[in-house]
Amino acid sequence: MKRVFINPEFCIGCRLCELACLTEHSQSKDLILAYRDEVASGLLPRNRVEEKGYITASLTCRHCEDPYCVRACISGALQKDPETGRVTYDEDQCVGCWSCLMACPFGSIKRHPIKEKIVKCDLCPDRSVPACVSSCPNQALTFEEK
Numbered sequence: 001m002k003r004v005f006i007n008p009e010f011c012i013g014c015r016l017c018e019l020a021c022l023t024e025h026s027q028s029k030d031l032i033l034a035y036r037d038e039v040a041s042g043l044l045p046r047n048r049v050e051e052k053g054y055i056t057a058s059l060t061c062r063h064c065e066d067p068y069c070v071r072a073c074i075s076g077a078l079q080k081d082p083e084t085g086r087v088t089y090d091e092d093q094c095v096g097c098w099s100c101l102m103a104c105p106f107g108s109i110k111r112h113p114i115k116e117k118i119v120k121c122d123l124c125p126d127r128s129v130p131a132c133v134s135s136c137p138n139q140a141l142t143f144e145e146k
Contacts, residue, residue, distance in 0.1 A: 001085030002145050004123070004133055006057050010140035013049055013056035020135035021045035024124055042114035046121040047132050058132060058141055061108040061121035063087050069120075072103035086125075091117055 019031060022045040026034035034043060047060035067087050070078045077093035078100055080086075096116030101109045110119045124130040133143045 001063065002123075002143050003063055004060055004121075004130060005142045005144060005146065006059070007140050007142070008055055008057040010138040011049075011056045011058065012138060012140075013051055014137065015049050016135045016137065017047055017058045017132035017141060018045040018049060020131040021047050021121075024127070024131035042112055044110060044113065044119050046110075046119055048110075058136075059106060059108060060132065061087060061104075061123075062106055063121075063123065068103040068105060069100035069109060072099040074099055086123055087120070089118065089120055089122065091115075094118060 019035075022039070022043060023029060023031045023034050025046065026038050026043055028034055028038065047058050049056055049058050063086050065085075067078070067080055070080050070087060074097055075093050075095045077090045077095070079088050079090070081088050094117045096118075098111070098118075101111065101118060108120060111117075112119050121130075127134075129143050133141045
């Protein structure tokens with residue numbers, strides 16, 4: 001299965017990956033409108049750039065082989081797709097218990113700021129390469145099978 005891999009040596013902390021994710025998951029598909037209007041209604045990027053000193057890296061769901069979040073999910077909202085290997089999320093099934101958020105060892109799952117739900121990476125299923133990867137100017141993010 002293809003996954004997003006991070007090379008922190010190439011990351012410059014520009015946060016273009018966050019903006020690309022925000023735009024991709026917006027209704028408008030327009031960066032300015034998404035940032036100006038949709039963020040207020042709870043739109044979040046599904047990744048985040050972490051900084052520690054001079055080191056920066058974009059963190060996102062790892063779509064683990066044996067995901068703790070899926071095991072912790074009491075409602076079945078998180079599932080491991082056997083065909084694609086992606087950890088999928090059904091917002092309608094989510095009960096907002098935050099078990100997955102606590103179980104994820106990478107801190108990749110976020111609380112939605114308005115809904116009592118979660119937000120996580122879906123690997124941009126309508127694209128051949130996730131938006132975060134295609135927007136990275138330094139190839140600090142790659143989408144490959146390892």
